[in-house]
Amino acid sequence: MAESTTLPADVFFELVDAVLTSEEVGRQPLDEGGLQRRIVTVESDDRVLQILAGPGSGKTEMLVWRILFELLVLGSSANSLVVTTFTNKAATELEIRLVERCDQLLDQAKQRGVAHTDPHVHDVRVDTLHSLCDGLLREFDDAYMQAGTRLIDEHEALARIAREYRWKLGYNSRTQTPGPANIVCDRPQISALFRPPWENGQWPATDMQRVELLRNAIAQHAETWVPRCSARGRRNGVEFVSPELGVTDALNTVHERWCAYLDEHAAVDFATIQQRFLDRQHTVLPEIRHVFVDEFQDTNPIQFAIHVGWLANEDTRLTAVGDDDQSVYRFRGSDIACFQGLQAHCERRGVPFRLEKLEDNHRSSRAIVGFNESFRQGSILRSVGMDKQLNPAAGAVDGDPVRLLTGDWNRLCEVVAAELAQEQRRNGGELAPDGAVLMFSTSERNTRRQTAPASTMRGALEGAGLRVFNARSKTAAMEGSPVHDLLALISYLIDPVRSRRVPGKSRAVEVYASHREQPQRNHADTVAPQFSSDVHASYQKRFRKAGGSLASPAADRADILAYVDEVRTALAQYDTSRSDGRRLTLSAFVARLLSFPYFRDSGYTPTLFRQALFTALLEANIAPTRMTTRSLDEPMRPTMADGKVEWPKQYWDLLRVLGTMLQNTPLDDEEVEAFSENAISMLTFHQSKGLEFDHVYVAATGRDVMPANALRTALFSGDAVPYTVNNDGQAETNDHRILDLATADRERETYVALTRAKRHLTILCDPSHTRTDISRLNPALDEVFDRVPAHAHPLDPNVLVKSVPTPGAPS
Template sequence: MDDLPLNESEFVRRLEEANQERFDDPDWSFNDPQQRAILHDEGPLHVTAGPGSGKTEVLVSRTLKLLLVDSVPPGSILLTTFTEKAAQSLEERIVDRLDAIGFGDAVDANEIRVGTLHSLCNDIMQEYRYQDYANVELLDEDGQQLFMYRHCDFVDYISGSDLNGQWDTVPEAIDARDEDWRFFEELHGWQVHDQHGPNKWQATEITSKLFNRVSQYRASTNRLRRHKDRPWRACAEGLEKYRETLREQQRCDFARLLERFIEFIDTEAGQRFIHGESGRERPALQHVLVDEYQDTNPLQQELYFQVLEEMNRPNITVVGDDDQALYRFRGGTVECLIQFPKRLRERFGTFVESVQLRTNYRSTKDIISWCNRYIDNHPAMQVDGARAPGKQPMEVGRDGTENIESVRAILEGNSDAEPAAIAAELVDRMHDTGYIDDYSQVAYLFKSTKETDRWAGQFVTALRERGIPVHNPRNKAFLDQPEVEFALGAIIRALDPELDALQKRGIQGRVTGQIQDWYDGFDEYVDQHDATALDRYVDQIGTELRATEDESLGLNLLDLFYRILSFDPFLTWVESDDAPARGRRLGQLSKLFDAFASVSGRSTLTASSWANSVSTKFLADFYYLFCGYLHATDFDEPQDPHDQLPSGFVQVMTVHQAKGLEFPVVFTSDLDSEPWTFGGTYWIEEELAPYADISPLGGEDERSVRDEIRRFYVAYSRAQEDLLLLDQADTPTQLTLGYDDGTALTTDWFDGSRRINTPDDFLDHTTGSVGELHDVDLKRRYSITGDVLAYRRCKRQYGYYTDLDFAPNHVTQLFFGRVVHETLDRAHRHYAGELDGSTEGTMPTDDDIERYFREVAEALKTRNIYPMSEDAEQTALQYIQRFNRREGDRLYPRVIDTERRLQSNREEFVLEGVVDVLVGDDDGREIWDYKAGRRPDSGHELTDYSAQLKTYAELYRYARGSYPDRGVIYFLGEETRTDAMFELTFDDDTVQDSLADFERTVQQIQTDREAGNWFDITPADAPSEGTCAECDIRWSCPARPEYSLED
């Protein structure tokens, strides 16, 4: 292997040779703008990259250049992109290219920080043990909505309810503010009542949007508190209260996460992140690379700029395309990309190099010409500031497409049914004639994929009527699926058998109609599926309620859900491989129950003392908070993150879904589309501009028109071979067709061979095919504990929790392990002097340990993770204090790092793990793993623990080149040090044998996943009785028939 670093010419030569082999093209090379971007030296770089211009390849190659030419340590590079899938794709491409040019073993690319900005901020603050972020739960979208409904005072203000506490900006009397909700009518959905205003869930949605925009636009709440209009003053105070509530409840949402990270930058922990820690083998941050910068918001921009201010030089590369900015409705401001050179010069006083990637290697000449004409000639896009300065039209990068007509139209009839039928027949014929190899090479793109007549309904129906499979995960039909309706009906029937609590609690509003529908639907589904055993079980719950007044039923909501799933038809739906989507939907429903429990509490269900139901207090929460959220929200279907574009299905997508993708054949519809100005996106920009870090260009109508043009530009530019405009006759508008030399295009442009009235009009003018389907699957990630040992313990349980994504219920099992690991981590940080009030080199006392323990325990309880008992909690504290006294003075001075994440790229998967403690001194390196309980008697369990440490040893070797000298498994429950410590050494033979076992298990997992073979287990396969006794799905397990609930 040649020595590093490489010179630039050698680097480019090697990379081009690797890509020539990869693309099977001996003439493949980087074009000049690509080379300029890749080889850029230091300082800021601004790259505008049009569709199909090789943006990702350039970003990967620039990262490789930093590693191999500039000798930048991998851990000194921060690389952010828009989605987790895109982040993993970047990571795998970097590893692939390093291997291809012969440096896979010389550079550990796994140390590059790659991810979405939110995931990186969360991980970094946890990794550096930022005290203000310790034990914080990051809320997803569902969690944020549920938390806001329960805990946000401004929601009550908007919905006209009583307010908690003292407000500076709002009068106490409701009648003095009962019309304030009208001020925000631009944000009201169509369901908000004209006289009574928003209900609490509608108020939650309004509040979420307002708070997110105030944060994302960096609007000053201090200045907003002086706004002339009281509702904005209340919004500012409400956001400040909400931030305080999040901190008190140890929660954080995505917008506030970035605010917390900006605070983190100025702290001692943040400085360690940016400037490095040589003692912990963490290099300083040197380069930031940002993908999809066109959808950045001012809060994200400020975060990047503050990081740059702390670095030695503002080394940032931003890549994006202002013409493909789609996310204004989520706070994105395209001006962040358009004005990047100006803003960075003003902030840092330095030159910004700009490069435009304008050669499109994706599409035919005809498609590129259509896209260029559409975006370049539209008057709305010719306004100064609407596009990046000096932007040039895209050029054709493919040979042999000069004389091909690729842009055509199906414009027929006066209803969607007619063009839908022609398009479906054409797709059918394309497949039959071999023009397409697989249905997934065809995409239908819409503004909304709801299967209604207004949107995608007629087009999807026409495809299905021809037997063409359709993949449409964002049809917002999750709650309409029979398995979801039936499950909710069963839950309600069990909790409130006669809807007695619904009446006595006075539950009101539209949600009552939905609850009644689910309740009534239960009987219909029982009859339809002959579910008599389930019906009897639900009746049995009702009998128990009547017999156990004010007493516990001995189960919580998720317990009840899993028991219901043990009966048919649910059991068949989950465990049949004919329709895995049903199991995934029920898995998603379990996650929603879990999110509800996280906010409302995981208390055991008790019988009511005054209604024939469970506790009416619980049911009020369940009806208003949980059922209300379901009723108010359009849920997408769950997707397999590793198979988001399944082969064999026509892809029906929104344009936003299709961003970053390409398809041989694209149908795009909604050609009569008008810009969407409802929802308040543009109104909020206007209102907040004087108080925020935004400078929107033009009025609301102008901005909405430009956003719609960008949406169609993205839709048109997804096509590789064929772009077909699809709609009724005479529906296309100037907005959707664009202009040509100042004149609005009409549908006359398609007269002749470009107009398709029958499939033959297309097929008679095409030859050959679009080529074979090329699947690009991302590698799955496997860990020894979360995957291999979990699968070996019980593959059925593994299938439920990991493949179908069900939420585990028994969180009491989590408490003991979490409290031990997190308290000991604080003990290590105490000794390192990284906690407030601690001095470096000072041992924590028993009192210190108890204080840290209580902080961790209370944080876990805040998130509804409780110990099994007070005795169990006290036992955990005693274990930790004993460990601290016995091992602290020997161990803590030698600790290099704790909770060290490691990973290794294998040929078919990514191996990952977290080492509890990495120890080192002159005598060598050790890896330690804590076990919260006692040393097992079973040799089998010790073998598994040994395999765990050997896996970590392999990960360490992958990162550092050699195995650690020793491994220690420490059982905190043991009285003596001799019994507590299980030690092992590592050699190549034993580690590789263990790794071979690991890989064989991974192969078994992948085989079972492909076959859907999780559930066929026998009594001989059953894990230990203790494992089964705590298993959520034991009620229907063929290996443990004694748990069956059926008569």
């Protein structure tokens, strides 16, 4: 049979069904002539297809088959297709699924003697939008390539702002004339919009708090105000409340200065890469035939402009997949109005539009699906969301009732651990149950001398013999971590802390060059810098005193400290007239530290990834551009002055910025998913998105409605919304639209958590807990459980259980 260029649609669907029903996949075939085939089929007049896909509805499968339909039936070139996802992990998983399904379909075609051409599926561009923008500009924008522009990550962007915000962005101390960055940082009308709800007292009060605020304000300005207001000359909505601040001009200036700084250093961050691409999108338009957007509900305004910008080419199609009830990233700048407004946008521009809905849940039992739909219908999501109905799939098992456990948090944690340990024993003790504990916050950092709820849960689970994986405990830089200890050793190299007698002091005191008091600086081994911070010294002292003292460190770190002493002495005594170039660089110094058993013997554990995290932070702090790591590769050149070691300014800047960053910015681990296998997951509601587990325990659903994020979206969209700042520095408003949006944001977080469960779903609540999110239930959950009788838990009579029966099942 002669090879054909494309497959007939009926043959394609025959092969798809063969793949789905194969033993390898084990799914149901697509409903012939029904919804699924309608979604997969790319019609000749399809310009925009929006797929409203509920949780567990198989949206990824439909998206993959639609891509393959474009390749194999319509014969489109693989490199003319673009697929954007929200995270790198999602991009990897979707790409793997795409390749697997293509290989399986082609194998079925081969078995049937159906001829086809190679679709080159590996050439389909699948990535996050930031990476796709970077890649497309590299390919089609000569100026971008010639400048050697590189995309910097969030760590590097944060480090650069920390290093430069006083000089490049215009932040002046209070004794000087306020600069544009002062208006952003020092005016509560602005800072309240970005203030974390858990912050008390003055905020921002530290360098890193101001840096975080500036980074977020610049991003919101670039991603919301610029695409929605700039061309129309519309002012930021804050000016309708506080016109005297000149907020729009200040934000424009800060944004322009940041962009100028990035241009100077041939770099772009996540916000500016999108603006750069939108400005140059016309150069790429002829190359792209079909754009597929996953998780479209988490789109921000500039991303929306990019996605609909493809439609300027009449030959380009757009497929957008998502669920407005699962939009949970407004705090990062996303706006649900983008997802909900796609149809209206197309109608205004005469672009053919089609809406399809995937409403059958193939993930969960009937009990869980019915419960989750009851929650959604009983919450504000029913009135503010797009019209849809969550249904159990045909053949779904009834499943166990959804439960509410109430009691003391410590007892609840012990019950959860005991239940999961029982499940492990049922599995033969080999594998941990497929389970997760989902909380609004899984931080294990103690506050106000109180043990963090997540830490209590981890302790109970580990006490029951279960492995625990907390993807975001924000502890990557805490004491004992390589991030902490490597900074301590660099601090010791540059500014060693000594215990010495100082005139005017009755006993020996700690002396070092960056000390706040002059006598201690005068007696240091190192020449004092003109300006620095002594935060780094606290890392050094903790490292050197652990199990020992400054003078007599513990045995496990004595040899590495002695090595640092040797390096400092050798560098200071080096004959600078020599030209052999053999001098130690900072990167080589860190590499040598990592070769010591103290670090090297960590094995394949999160410690290994924290070592890599530190090297990334180090490069982000001192690399002048992303084209070179010159500062890492330049020889370290301290000199001697009056018997003291004198270091160049860049090393003091490193200690100041990196020390302040680690103290004030709790860090996530990188790539620790490698250790999630065979462990109970502890995840935030946001992290759980896209995942599923047999056993799900959901806690901390009762947080207050916090209007700041929704208010910020509206104000940066140019809307005039009245608001005030309360005594705690939080933004408040009585605007019903904003309050509804903020309430819906809270309900969506809970809905995402509830819909992760496949077999067992349990809600946890401690009415006496000091944290209100744990002591209260989400109001819609409270309504569901209100009339359900309670009984004692069999493992602990002090824990009460309420069970909601499966809809339609006998009570």
